[in-house]
Amino acid sequence: MEFFSKTTSFAFMKTRKVWYVVSAIFMLGSLAVLVTRGLNLSVDFTGGVTVEATYPAAADIEAARTAVTTAGIRDVQVQNFGTSRDVIIRMPPLAEGQSGADLRQQVETALRSVEPAVEIRRFDVVGPQVGSELLKSAIWALSLTVFLIFIYVALRFHTWRLSAGAIVGALHDPLLVLGFFALTQMTFDLSVVAAILAVIGYSLNDTVVVFDRIRERFEHNQRSAPESVLDLSINQTLSRTVMTSGTTLLVVVVLFALGGPALQGFSVSLIIGIVVGTYSSIYVASALALDLGLKGEHLFPIARKDPLDDLP
Amino acid sequence: MLEFARWKYWLVAAVLLLALVFALPNFFGEDPALQVARKDRAPMDAAAQKSVEEFLRERHVPFSKSYIDTGRVMVRFDDVGGQLKARDAVNDGLGNDYITALSFAPRAPEFLRVIGLKPMPLGLDLRGGLYLLFQVDVNGAVEQLLSNYEQDFRRTLRDQNIAVADVNTIKADGDKTNGVRVLLPAGADTGPALKLLQEKFTDLSFKTNDTSSGPAIDGVMSDEQIRTRQNYAIQQNITTLRNRVNELGVSEPLVQRQGPERIAVQLPGVQNSADVKDLLSKVATLEFRMADETNSIADAVTRGRAPLGSKLYRDKNNQPVLLKREIIVTGDQLTDATSTSTQEGPAVSVRLSAQGGERMLENTRANVGRRMGVVFIEISRQMQKNAAGELVPREIKTEKVISLATIQGVFSSQFQITGLSPSEARDLALLLRAGALAAPIFIVEERAIGPSLGKQNIEQGVRALLIGMAAVFVFMVIYYKGFGLVACAVLLANVVLLTALLSGLRASLSLPGIAGIILTVGMAVDANILIYERIREELRNGNSPQSSIKAGFEKALSSIADANITTLIAGVVLWIFGSGPIRGFAVVLTLGIITSMFTALLGARALITLVYGGKRKVARLSI
Numbered sequence: 001m002e003f004f005s006k007t008t009s010f011a012f013m014k015t016r017k018v019w020y021v022v023s024a025i026f027m028l029g030s031l032a033v034l035v036t037r038g039l040n041l042s043v044d045f046t047g048g049v050t051v052e053a054t055y056p057a058a059a060d061i062e063a064a065r066t067a068v069t070t071a072g073i074r075d076v077q078v079q080n081f082g083t084s085r086d087v088i089i090r091m092p093p094l095a096e097g098q099s100g101a102d103l104r105q106q107v108e109t110a111l112r113s114v115e116p117a118v119e120i121r122r123f124d125v126v127g128p129q130v131g132s133e134l135l136k137s138a139i140w141a142l143s144l145t146v147f148l149i150f151i152y153v154a155l156r157f158h159t160w161r162l163s164a165g166a167i168v169g170a171l172h173d174p175l176l177v178l179g180f181f182a183l184t185q186m187t188f189d190l191s192v193v194a195a196i197l198a199v200i201g202y203s204l205n206d207t208v209v210v211f212d213r214i215r216e217r218f219e220h221n222q223r224s225a226p227e228s229v230l231d232l233s234i235n236q237t238l239s240r241t242v243m244t245s246g247t248t249l250l251v252v253v254v255l256f257a258l259g260g261p262a263l264q265g266f267s268v269s270l271i272i273g274i275v276v277g278t279y280s281s282i283y284v285a286s287a288l289a290l291d292l293g294l295k296g297e298h299l300f301p302i303a304r305k306d307p308l309d310d311l312p
Numbered sequence: 313m314l315e316f317a318r319w320k321y322w323l324v325a326a327v328l329l330l331a332l333v334f335a336l337p338n339f340f341g342e343d344p345a346l347q348v349a350r351k352d353r354a355p356m357d358a359a360a361q362k363s364v365e366e367f368l369r370e371r372h373v374p375f376s377k378s379y380i381d382t383g384r385v386m387v388r389f390d391d392v393g394g395q396l397k398a399r400d401a402v403n404d405g406l407g408n409d410y411i412t413a414l415s416f417a418p419r420a421p422e423f424l425r426v427i428g429l430k431p432m433p434l435g436l437d438l439r440g441g442l443y444l445l446f447q448v449d450v451n452g453a454v455e456q457l458l459s460n461y462e463q464d465f466r467r468t469l470r471d472q473n474i475a476v477a478d479v480n481t482i483k484a485d486g487d488k489t490n491g492v493r494v495l496l497p498a499g500a501d502t503g504p505a506l507k508l509l510q511e512k513f514t515d516l517s518f519k520t521n522d523t524s525s526g527p528a529i530d531g532v533m534s535d536e537q538i539r540t541r542q543n544y545a546i547q548q549n550i551t552t553l554r555n556r557v558n559e560l561g562v563s564e565p566l567v568q569r570q571g572p573e574r575i576a577v578q579l580p581g582v583q584n585s586a587d588v589k590d591l592l593s594k595v596a597t598l599e600f601r602m603a604d605e606t607n608s609i610a611d612a613v614t615r616g617r618a619p620l621g622s623k624l625y626r627d628k629n630n631q632p633v634l635l636k637r638e639i640i641v642t643g644d645q646l647t648d649a650t651s652t653s654t655q656e657g658p659a660v661s662v663r664l665s666a667q668g669g670e671r672m673l674e675n676t677r678a679n680v681g682r683r684m685g686v687v688f689i690e691i692s693r694q695m696q697k698n699a700a701g702e703l704v705p706r707e708i709k710t711e712k713v714i715s716l717a718t719i720q721g722v723f724s725s726q727f728q729i730t731g732l733s734p735s736e737a738r739d740l741a742l743l744l745r746a747g748a749l750a751a752p753i754f755i756v757e758e759r760a761i762g763p764s765l766g767k768q769n770i771e772q773g774v775r776a777l778l779i780g781m782a783a784v785f786v787f788m789v790i791y792y793k794g795f796g797l798v799a800c801a802v803l804l805a806n807v808v809l810l811t812a813l814l815s816g817l818r819a820s821l822s823l824p825g826i827a828g829i830i831l832t833v834g835m836a837v838d839a840n841i842l843i844y845e846r847i848r849e850e851l852r853n854g855n856s857p858q859s860s861i862k863a864g865f866e867k868a869l870s871s872i873a874d875a876n877i878t879t880l881i882a883g884v885v886l887w888i889f890g891s892g893p894i895r896g897f898a899v900v901l902t903l904g905i906i907t908s909m910f911t912a913l914l915g916a917r918a919l920i921t922l923v924y925g926g927k928r929k930v931a932r933l934s935i
Contacts, residue, residue, distance in 0.1 A: 002791075002848070052765065100758045101589060121765035127756035130445065134891070141889035148881045156874060191824050194886060194897040198831060201882035201901075205835070205875040209842065212871040240838075240845040247787060247841070248834035251780035255830050258779060260772035262437075263827055270831065 004239045012234050012282055013227045013290060019283040027172060030179020037182045042189035045135045047128030049091040049100070051107055056117045058084040063114045071110035073103070082261030086121075093128045100125040138193045145197060146170065149204055157211060159298035161289045166207045169285030173203045173276045177269045191266040199273030202248070206241060207281035213237050214286070215299050222296035229296070230286050245278045314858040316921035324918045327910070328805055334812035337420040337431040343376070344395040345417035347563045348385040348402060348410050354735060355383030364402070364410075371401040379425070388417045414581055415563030432815040433564065435822030435896060438770045440763035441580040442588060446553070446753040450573045451488055453545030454538055455481065460644055461492045461513065461531065464667045468512055469494065474505050477526055484532045491516075491532035498526040505529055542573070549753055550575055556592050570891065575753070583760060598643030601635040602675070603683040603716060609634045625687060627713040635685045635713070640675045641668045643689075651741040652728070658737035659728040669725025676722045686715040686729070773826035780830050781807070784837060792844050794934025798919045799840040802911045806836050809907040810900070821900075824893040828900030832908060838875065839912030842868040847935060857930040865917055872909065880905050 043050045053059075064087055065078040073091060081088035089107065094100060104123050111118045146167055154163040174196045181188050213233035218224065252274065256267035348364055350356055357380070364385050365378055374394050378387040389395040395414060402412050416439075418424075418431050436443050458481045465479050477495040484491040494509070496502060502520045506529050510518050516531040533541070550567060553575060557565045566578040582588055604622040611619075613632050618624040625633045645668025652661045664672060675684075690710045715729050784803065788796035810829060814821060847864030855863065883905060886898035924930050 007849070007852070054764070099589070100755070104760075119762065119764065120760075121762040123758075123760040125755075125758040127447075129447075130756050137889050137891070138894075141885050141894075144889070145882045145885045148885065149878050152877060152881060190893045191827070191897070194824060194890065194894045197882050197886050198879075198897075198901065201879035202835070204878040204882075205838070208874045208878055209871045212874055216867075236849070237845075239848075240841050243791065243841045243845070244835075244838040247784050247837045248831070250783045250787060251830050251834035254780040254783060255776045255827060258772060258776040259827065259830075260769060262769060262823055263773075263776075266824070266827055 002239070003242060008235045008238055009231075010235055010238075011231055013231050013287060016283060016287040016290070019287065023172060023280070023284055026179070027175055030175050030182070033179050033182040037185065039178070039182055039188040040185040041135075042187045043090065043124060043126045043131070044190045045131045045188075047093040047126050047131040049094065049103060049126075050122070050124040051089040051091075051104075051120060052081060052122035053087045053089065053111055054119045054121050055085045055087065055115055059087045060114065061087065064089070064111060067110040067114045068107060071106050073106065073110075082264075086261070094125060134190065138190075141193075141197065142174075142200075145200060149200075153204075153208070153211070157215060157299055159294065161292040161294045161298060162211050162214075162285075164292060165285040165287075165289035165294075166204055166211070168288050169207055169277075169280040170200050170203050172280045172284050173199050173273050176276050177272050180272055181265075181269070186265055186268065189265060191263065192269050195266045195269035195273070199269060199277060202270075202274060203277030203280060206244070206277055207285040209240065210234055210237055210281055210286055211289075218296035218299050222300060224296060226290055226294050226296070230290055230294075234282055234286060241278060241281070245274055249274050314861055314921055314925040316918055316925060320914060321918055324914050328808070328915070331805075331809045331812035333424075334429060334816050335808045337418050337424050337429050338811055338815060340419040340421075340431075342416035342431070343388045343390070343419050344392045345389065345415045346387045346395055346398050346402065347381075347413040347415045347561075348387065348406075349383070349413075349561070350410060354738075356380060356385050361385045364406070367405060368398055368401065371405065373398045373401050386415070386417050411561040413561040413563040430815065430818075432811070433818060433820040434766075434770070435820045435825065436578055436580060436759070436761050436766070437823045437893075438766050438773075438821065439580055440583070440761050440766035441578060442582040443757070443759040443761075444577045444579070444589065444592065444755055445570065445757035446549070446575045446577065446592075447756045448546050448549050448573050448575060449752045449754070450542035450545050452752055454533070454541050455489045456644060457541055458489055458492055458533070460665075460667070461516070464513070465492055465494055465509065465531070468508060469505060472504075472508055474508065475500065476505075482530065484530055488538075490538060491530050493521075494529045494531070495523065495525060496527045496529070500527060502527050502529055546573065546575065553577060553592060553753075574756070581763075583762065589755060589758075597689050598646060599687040599689065600640045600642075600672070601638065601685050601687060602640065602679060603685055604634040604636050605682060607634060625685070625711055625713045627716065633685060633713045633716060635687065640684070641671055645671075649741045651734075651737040653734075653737075654728060654730060656730045658732050658734045659730040660732065660737050660741045661728050662726070664725040666725060672727070673722065673724035676719050676724075676727075680719055680721060683716055683718050685713045688712050688714045769823045770826075773823055777826060777830050777833070781833055784833060788837060788840070792840075792935055794923070795840075795844050795847075795920070798916055798923075799837060799844070801919060802840060802916045803833060803836060805915050806904070806908050806911040807833065809911060810904055813903050813907065814900070819899050820896075822893060822896035824897035825900045828897045828904065832901065832904030835879070836904065836908035836912065839868075839872045839908060840916060842871050842875075843912065843916065844935060847933070851933065851935075857933045858924060860933070861920060861924060865913070869913070872912065876905050876909055 053064075059080070061078050061080065065076065068076050068078065068089060075092045077090040079088050079090075080086065091103075094103065100123070103125075104120065108118075108120055111120075149170065150163050150167050153166045154160050157163070177196055177199060180186075181192065210233055213236055214230060217229045217233050249271065252267050252270045255263060256271060259267060348356070350360070361378055361380055364387065365375075368375055368387065374390070375398060376388045376390055378385055380386070387398060389398065399412050399414060402410060420429070420431070462479050462481055466476065469476050469479075475497050477497050479492065479494050481489050482491050482493040483489050494505060496505060506518060506520060509516075509529060509531060513531060515537065516533060518529055518531050521528045521530055546569060550569060554567045557567055557577060557579070562579045562582055564580055566576070568576055570576040577592065579588060601623075604619070607619045607622060609624075609632050612622070612624050612634055618634060621637050622634050623637055625635055627633050641664060645665045646662065647665055648663040650661050652659055688711070715732070717729055720730075781803065785800045788799045788803075790796070792799060807829065810832065813819075814825075819825075843864050846868045847860050850860035850863045851857065880902060883898050883902035886894055887902055890898050924933065
C-alpha cells in the first residue's frame with residue numbers, strides 16, 4: 001500500500017502567506033487565553049493537597065463536598081476524575097504546624113460518614129515552595145532545550161536561517177498546546193510539562209528531516225530557486241511525514257483511550273503537539289527560513305566567498 | 313551487491329541475546345514474599361535461613377521457597393494469605409531478633425537470580441507506597457555550630473579573665489547568620505582578646521570593629537566553611553534517615569539527596585504516613601554526663617524524683633540510671649564515631665571537636681575510675697489536642713542512656729567506649745553518628761499511593777503499550793508488507809533492548825516511564841519509515857532492488873541521526889532538570905532513542921540483508 005505512489009508536487013510555499021496569518025491567529029489566540037484565563041495548575045506547581053478516592057458505586061460529589069466542608073476543611077474542590085466512581089479532592093497547602101497525616105484522617109473520616117466503603121487511593125501534599133521551584137526548573141529546561149537545539153541546527157546546517165525557522169516552529173507548537181490547556185482549563189501537571197518538551201523534540205524531529213532533504217536538494221544545484229527546492233523537499237518527504245505522524249498519533253491515541261486518567265493530560269498534549277508539529281515543520285519552520293532569505297550557498301560554507309555573510 | 317559485514321551480524325546477535333537475558337526476569341512476574349532481617353543488621357547466613365524455615369514449619373505456615381538476598385532471608389509464598397500468616401508468626405515468635413517486611417520476590421528461575429538479574433524496580437505509582445520529601449534546615453545547622461562557638465568564646469575568654477560585655481551570633485554580611493561577635497566593655501583593648509581567639513579558633517577569620525556600644529571582635533565563617541557545614545548537615549541527616557528507615561522494616565526503601573537541601577525518601581508498600589513520619593523526622597542529639605555515684609538510685613526511684621544536682625534516666629533495658637545534671641559535652645561536639653575491635657572486645661571509637669576534647673580532658677582528669685553515661689535524646693513533633701480541643705503540634709522529648717561505662721584513663725578528643733557486644737558497638741556507632749546532628753528536618757512534600765491505584769496504573773499502562781504496539785504492527789505490515797514485518801521485529805527488539813537497559817541500570821519504572829515506552833514505540837518506527845521511503849524512492853528512480861536497499865539505508869542515515877539528536881537533546885535536558893515523573897519519562901525517552909537507532913540501523917539492516925542480500929538475484933522487493 002502507498003498513499004503517494006508518485007512523488008507529489010504540491011506547491012506548499014505558494015500559500016505560505018495565508019498560513020502565516022492562520023499561525024499568527026492561533027499563536028496570538030493562545031497567548032490571549034493564556035494571559036486572560038491562565039493555566040489550571042496542579043498541586044505539583046501551586047502546592048496544596050490532592051486526595052483521590054474510589055467509591056464502590058457512582059460517587060455523590062455533592063455529599064462528599066458537604067461532608068468535607070462540615071469537617072472544617074476550607075476551600076475544597078471536589079470533582080469526578082476519570083470515572084464516575086473516582087473522585088478527586090483538591091485543598092490549599094497545609095497550614096503552619098498542620099500535618100498531612102491528620103488531614104488525611106480528617107478527610108477519610110468525613111468521606112466515610114457518607115459512604116463507609118470509600119477507599120483513599122492517593123494522598124499528595126506538596127509544599128508551596130516545592131511547587132514554585134518545579135515551575136522554575138521547568139522553564140529552565142524549556143529554555144535550555146530551545147537554546148541547545150538552535151546551536152545544533154545552526155552548526156549542522158551552517159545557517160542561522162534554518163535554525164531560526166526550526167526554533168520558531170518549535171515554539172509555535174508548545175504555545176498552541178498551552179493555549180489549549182488554558183482554553184479548556186484541563187489540569188496542567190508535571191507530566192504535561194514532560195509531554196510539551198517531548199512535543200518540542202518531536203516537532204524538531206519532523207522539521208530536521210525536511211531540512212535534511214533541503215540540504216540534499218541544494219547539494220545537486222546550489223543555484224536552484226529556493227522556493228522550488230523547498231517545495232520539492234517537502235513533497236519528497238511527505239509520505240514519510242504522514243506515515244510517522246500517523247504511527248505516533250496511533251499510539252498516543254491508544255494511550256489517551258486506555259492509559260487511564262493519570263495520563264490524560266500527557267496524551268492530549270502529545271496529540272495536539274503531533275498534529276500541530278507536522279503542520280509547523282512545513283508552514284512555519286521551512287516557510288520562515290525561506291522568507292529569512294535562505295539560499296543554497298548558505299548551506300555550503302566552503303563554496304562561499306564571504307564568510308561574514310552568514311552572520312546574523 | 314548487498315552485503316553486511318559478518319562482525320556486524322555477530323554484534324547484533326550478541327547485543328540482542330544479552331538484552332534478552334537481561335529483560336527475561338521481567339516476564340515472570342512476582343510472588344508475595346517476606347523479608348526477614350536481623351535487628352542488629354548483621355547479615356544472615358545459611359544457618360539463620362534454616363532456622364527461619366524450621367520456625368515456619370513448626371508453626372505450620374506453608375511457603376514455597378527461601379533464599380538469601382543481600383544479607384536478608386527472603387521467603388516466597390504462593391499467596392498473600394501465607395505471606396501475612398508468616399509475618400505474624402515471625403513477629404510473634406522471633407520478633408526480638410528479627411524485623412520483617414512484606415515484599416515481592418521475582419518468580420524468575422534460580423539461575424537468573426544467582427547471576428544478579430532482577431526485573432526492573434517499579435516506581436511508587438505502580439506498586440503503591442509513600443514518598444516523602446524532607447527539607448533540611450541547613451541554615452539552622454550553621455546557626456547551631458555558631459552558637460557552639462558562642463559558648464566556646466565565652467568560656468575561653470572567661471578562663472583567661474578577659475572582661476566581656478556580650479557574645480552573640482551575628483549576620484556579618486547578608487541575611488544569614490554567619491559569625492559570632494564578642495562585644496568588649498567600652499574603652500577596652502581588643503588586642504589580648506583578639507590574640508587569644510585567633511590562637512584558639514584557627515578556622516574562623518577575625519576582625520575588630522567599632523560599634524556604638526563599644527569595641528567588638530567578629531569571628532566569621534567563610535562561605536566555603538558554611539557550605540561544608542551545610543553539606544555535612546545533609547549527609548548526617550541522610551545517614552540518620554537511612555538508619556531509621558531500616559528500622560521500619562520496609563522492603564527496598566530509598567533515601568537519596570535531592571537538590572542542595574532536600575532528601576527524598578521512598579517507602580514502597582507503606583500507606584499510613586503518621587507513624588512513619590513521626591519516626592523519621594525526630595531530631596536526635598547526645599549528651600555526655602557523669603554518673604551520680606553518691607546517691608542511691610533505688611531512693612530516687614521510690615521517691616519519684618532525683619536528688620538535687622542529678623537527673624533520673626532509664627537505660628536501654630528500662631533500668632533506672634542516675635546521672636549528674638552538669639553536661640560535659642553535647643552531641644554537636646562529636647565529629648565522628650566508628651565501631652572497632654580492641655583487646656577488650658568490641659568498642660566504639662569516638663572523636664570530638666577540639667573544644668569538646670578539651671572539656672573531656674578536664675573532666676576525665678578529675679574522674680578516672682568513675683562512670684560516665686551517654687544520653688541519647690530524641691525530639692519529635694506530635695499533634696495533640698489542647699485545652700480548647702484544637703490540634704496543635706507539640707514537641708516530645710525522649711531521653712535514654714545508651715551507654716554507661718567506667719573511665720579507664722585520661723583522654724580528650726579521641727576515646728573509646730568499651731564493654732559492648734559487636735552488634736551493640738555497631739548500633740551505638742550508628743546512633744552516635746546519626747544522633748550527633750540536630751539540624752531540623754521538615755516535610756515539604758508527601759505523596760501516598762494506594763496499592764490498588766498502583767495495580768490499576770500498571771494494568772492500564774501495559775494494556776495501552778500492547779494495544780499501541782499491535783496497532784503500529786498492523787499498520788506497518790499493511791503499508792510495507794514484508795519490510796513492515798521486518799519493522800515489527802525491529803520494534804519488538806527495541807522494546808526488549810529498552811527493558812534490558814532499564815533492568816540493568818536498575819532505573820525504576822513509573823507510569824510516565826510506561827508512557828515514554830509507548831511514545832518511543834511510535835517514534836522508533838520513524839527510522840524504519842525514513843529508510844523504507846528512501847528505498848521506495850530509489851526503486852521509483854529505476855534502481856535495482858539491492859542497490860535501492862543499500863542507497864536507502866545510506867541516504868536515510870543523516871536524516872535519522874539529525875532527527876534523533878534533536879529529540880535526544882530534549883530528553884537529556886529533561887533527565888537533568890526534571891524530577892519525579894518528568895525524570896521517569898526522560899530516562900525512558902533518552903534510552904529509547906539510543907536503542908531505536910541501534911535496532912533500526914543495524915538490526916533492520918541485518919534482517920533485510922539476510923533476506924535479500926548476497927549474490928542472489930532479487931527481482932522485486934516486498935515493500
